[in-house]
Amino acid sequence: MGRCREYLFGYALLAPALILLAVFEFFPLFYGLYISLCSWRLGCAEFIGAENYVRAFRDPQMWQALLTTATYSLMSVPVQLGLGLFFAYLLFQKVRGRELFRLVFFLPYVTSTVASAAVWSYLYNPDRGLINTVLGILGLPQPRWLAEPTGVFALIARGFGAELPAWAQGPSLALVAVFVYTTWVFVGYDITVFLAGLGNIPSELYDAARVDGASGWALFRHITVPLLSPTTFFLSIITVIGTFKAFNHIYVMTMGGPGTATTTASIYIFRQLYEFNRYGYSAALSFILFSAILVLTILQNRFAGRRVIYG
Amino acid sequence: MFAGKLGRLLTFLVGLGTVLAACVPQAAPTPPGPGQITNPPTTPEMVDAIDLTGKNIEVVYWHNRPQRDQELIQAMLDEFNRTNPYGIRARAEIAGASYNDVYNKINAAIQAGQPPDIAVAYQNQAAFYRAQGAVIDLTPFIQSKKYGLSEADLKDYFPVFLESDANPQFKGERLGFPTQRSVEVMYYNADWLRQLGYTEPPRDWKPWEEVACRASDPANKKYGWAFRHDASNFASMVFARGGRILSPDGSAYVFNSQAGVETLAMIQRMFKNRCAVEIPTSERFGEQNRFGNGEVLFVFASSSGLPFYREAVEKGSKFAWDISLLPYTEKPAINLYGASVSVFKTTPERELAAWLVIKFLGERPQTVKWAVNTGYLPVRQSAKDEVIAAFERNPQWGPVARSYARIFDWLQYAMVESPVAGYDPVRTIIDQEVMSRVINDPNVDVKKLLDNAVAKANEILRENAPRSGR
Numbered sequence: 001m002g003r004c005r006e007y008l009f010g011y012a013l014l015a016p017a018l019i020l021l022a023v024f025e026f027f028p029l030f031y032g033l034y035i036s037l038c039s040w041r042l043g044c045a046e047f048i049g050a051e052n053y054v055r056a057f058r059d060p061q062m063w064q065a066l067l068t069t070a071t072y073s074l075m076s077v078p079v080q081l082g083l084g085l086f087f088a089y090l091l092f093q094k095v096r097g098r099e100l101f102r103l104v105f106f107l108p109y110v111t112s113t114v115a116s117a118a119v120w121s122y123l124y125n126p127d128r129g130l131i132n133t134v135l136g137i138l139g140l141p142q143p144r145w146l147a148e149p150t151g152v153f154a155l156i157a158r159g160f161g162a163e164l165p166a167w168a169q170g171p172s173l174a175l176v177a178v179f180v181y182t183t184w185v186f187v188g189y190d191i192t193v194f195l196a197g198l199g200n201i202p203s204e205l206y207d208a209a210r211v212d213g214a215s216g217w218a219l220f221r222h223i224t225v226p227l228l229s230p231t232t233f234f235l236s237i238i239t240v241i242g243t244f245k246a247f248n249h250i251y252v253m254t255m256g257g258p259g260t261a262t263t264t265a266s267i268y269i270f271r272q273l274y275e276f277n278r279y280g281y282s283a284a285l286s287f288i289l290f291s292a293i294l295v296l297t298i299l300q301n302r303f304a305g306r307r308v309i310y311g
Numbered sequence: 312m313f314a315g316k317l318g319r320l321l322t323f324l325v326g327l328g329t330v331l332a333a334c335v336p337q338a339a340p341t342p343p344g345p346g347q348i349t350n351p352p353t354t355p356e357m358v359d360a361i362d363l364t365g366k367n368i369e370v371v372y373w374h375n376r377p378q379r380d381q382e383l384i385q386a387m388l389d390e391f392n393r394t395n396p397y398g399i400r401a402r403a404e405i406a407g408a409s410y411n412d413v414y415n416k417i418n419a420a421i422q423a424g425q426p427p428d429i430a431v432a433y434q435n436q437a438a439f440y441r442a443q444g445a446v447i448d449l450t451p452f453i454q455s456k457k458y459g460l461s462e463a464d465l466k467d468y469f470p471v472f473l474e475s476d477a478n479p480q481f482k483g484e485r486l487g488f489p490t491q492r493s494v495e496v497m498y499y500n501a502d503w504l505r506q507l508g509y510t511e512p513p514r515d516w517k518p519w520e521e522v523a524c525r526a527s528d529p530a531n532k533k534y535g536w537a538f539r540h541d542a543s544n545f546a547s548m549v550f551a552r553g554g555r556i557l558s559p560d561g562s563a564y565v566f567n568s569q570a571g572v573e574t575l576a577m578i579q580r581m582f583k584n585r586c587a588v589e590i591p592t593s594e595r596f597g598e599q600n601r602f603g604n605g606e607v608l609f610v611f612a613s614s615s616g617l618p619f620y621r622e623a624v625e626k627g628s629k630f631a632w633d634i635s636l637l638p639y640t641e642k643p644a645i646n647l648y649g650a651s652v653s654v655f656k657t658t659p660e661r662e663l664a665a666w667l668v669i670k671f672l673g674e675r676p677q678t679v680k681w682a683v684n685t686g687y688l689p690v691r692q693s694a695k696d697e698v699i700a701a702f703e704r705n706p707q708w709g710p711v712a713r714s715y716a717r718i719f720d721w722l723q724y725a726m727v728e729s730p731v732a733g734y735d736p737v738r739t740i741i742d743q744e745v746m747s748r749v750i751n752d753p754n755v756d757v758k759k760l761l762d763n764a765v766a767k768a769n770e771i772l773r774e775n776a777p778r779s780g781r
């Protein structure tokens with residue numbers, strides 16, 4: 001009796017959180033799943049089972065959007081983490097004005113995405129943007145940046161008078177321009193988290209290693225990198241998820257264009273929902289994206305997680 | 312025997328009944344009682360039978376106009392709120408910066424079961440809402456003796472404006488009512504054109520393209536034509552070449568015609584020869600600003616942009632400019648723009664209140680005020696002269712006031728892009744998969760692009776076709 005009361009008391013304490021989870025997490029999730037199994041207008045006009053999923057797997061534009069997303073992620077994750085670690089390591093040293101530098105690096109992350117993306121769009125403007133104006137003054141070629149669907153490798157090759165086959169053209173310049181903006185925004189966040197991770201590494205380890213004659217690079221390679229691995233692992237998971245869900249800045253900067261050059265999975269889902277009004281189909285696409293992110297996270301956890309050193 | 316007598320008796324009684332019925336004076340048709348009014352009302356009599364006394368209904372109006380127009384709309388609605396005898400209170404709300412914003416917001420609101428009472432909507436957007444049972448046919452309200460429009464009123468409206476709201480996909484139902492209209496026109500820099508040796512823009516496409524190319528000087532960022540990411544630009548050019556976007560019966564998309572191919576080939580050529588400049592989607596109102604700065608010679612855009620172009624030129628290079636019809640091949644054609652106002656399904660009383668708001672906004676004083684302040688066309692013929700006179704009195708309009716007056720003559724060439732549900736995604740396809748491709752690829756096969764786009768568009772048309780029982 002006493003034990004039963006204890007259980008009840010425990011669940012009563014948990015109830016507010018469980019109710020919140022049920023209402024705001026699980027219900028929308030399962031309702032979304034239900035929508036994805038319907039031909040949906042104002043309600044479920046017809047229950048069509050997996051038809052939306054079958055259609056999605058046969059939709060070449062869905063695969064293209066996923067490929068664009070993966071490319072964007074592959075570019076973003078290593079560069080963001082690499083630059084984040086590099087600057088965090090520099091800012092961790094006793095340099096003059098490091099608080100100011102930390103603030104400067106973090107500012108883009110706390111700036112409104114829509115506002116900063118709009119400003120970058122103007123910077124990238126082919127005719128009137130600051131970047132091309134400077135390039136023009138220097139007598140350099142002025143690319144079309146966000147308006148250029150051609151691959152960057154193809155553009156470079158053209159500069160040397162060569163043409164590349166379609167498979168070797170690389171990501172579009174528009175996608176690369178978006179990636180540069182993303183890096184500018186998120187490196188500050190990575191730096192902050194890396195700084196916290198660096199602060200957690202006991203200084204005695206460095207002292208002991210120095211006594212043993214370890215140099216700067218050896219310290220970094222054999223102490224910093226391994227002991228920072230939980231932070232790196234956390235950031236890599238967050239960044240992969242973030243890049244796969246990327247939407248706001250891409251929508252502001254290119255709306256998925258030119259053509260479909262920057263149409264990532266989230267942009268494609270948005271289009272299917274708001275422009276094509278395919279509610280069931282866009283719900284199915286959302287679940288496919290969700291599954292892709294889930295699988296990637298599990299794989300990351302399984303393979304990269306093994307290499308993480310916790311203290 | 313008995314059956315025969317009964318039969319004769321019945322025959323006698325039926326005959327007697329018929330004779331007596333003929334002698335009784337015909338009673339007037341009884342107006343439907345409150346329980347007989349369907350939602351939405353389907354006959355003018357049902358609308359007549361709605362009693363708004365003491366209901367004090369609040370009507371919410373979603374639109375996409377900027378703040379200064381919001382103030383104008385609300386000022387007009389305040390007057391309506393003061394003068395209507397039913398205590399209706401109407402309130403305008405900015406629901407987005409573009410028709411697309413409003414469309415997206417309304418679609419979400421419909422799903423959430425909370426649409427506004429009235430909202431601006433293009434014919435195809437209204438058709439999409441109707442396919443979901445969310446907007447109503449306004450015909451019974453228009454025809455209502457008590458609340459509708461008189462014969463004289465109806466004749467006063469520009470017929471082409473009224474016709475554009477009768478939806479072919481829904482057996483001519485009026486899914487919206489016009490309170491404004493505009494058309495696609497060609498803005499041109501008259502001073503620059505004169506320097507090139509022309510007193511007016513070329514009438515045919517070929518010489519027009521030649522002039523645009525002669526005007527272009529990419530090194531100095533000057534171009535003949537500003538390319539906007541807007542499917543309506545493409546549609547207007549197709550119309551002016553004698554083509555259509557949708558077949559007249561609304562059963563199929565047909566923009567892969569010769570007119571479509573020639574239009575696309577010309578755009579492709581102009582980009583290849585650097586005679587045109589793309590206005591990036593991120594550069595809001597870029598075409599207006601560049602035009603105002605004297606960087607582009609021609610822009611195709613809505614006549615509702617007249618005040619904005621005027622402002623851009625005043626702030627910019629201060630040159631002489633004007634508007635004209637787009638070039639054409641055989642006969643002129645003009646793309647009729649301007650969303651109508653649709654009423655959402657709520658209750659018969661609220662629907663009627665919403666209709667009365669729309670009716671008020673369409674009255675002569677309101678349509679004059681709206682046109683003078685925004686550059687849209689008034690919807691009533693009786694308002695035309697007053698609006699033109701107001702523009703002519705305003706020195707800032709200059710010769711453009713005379714050009715504005717000519718738009719009324721051009722209305723005879725008006726064409727509507729596509730009033731069917733699902734046209735918005737087709738517009739995206741036209742922009743992203745057709746136009747964006749040709750401006751970036753000088754070698755892409757335009758016919759193939761158009762054929763693919765039309766195949767996709769027709770699939771969307773089938774997908775959005777009204778379902779039986781709606």
